[in-house]
Amino acid sequence: MIPADEKSAKGPSPIKKEIVIKINIVIRLWIYGTLLFSLNEN
Secondary structure, three states: OOOHHHHHHOOOOHHHHHHHHHHHHHHHHHHHHHHHHHHHHO
16 A cells, blocks of 8 residues: 555655645744743743
8 A cells, every 4th residue: 555645746746745844844843942932931
């Protein structure tokens, strides 16, 4: 069985999908970091 991610990665733009995933991870880490920082400030 091939995971759905691998199938869609072989589509027209796998590179663009990788960039989007990396951006999503960075945004999540940034939001998580700012939330922790604001909690520590209070």
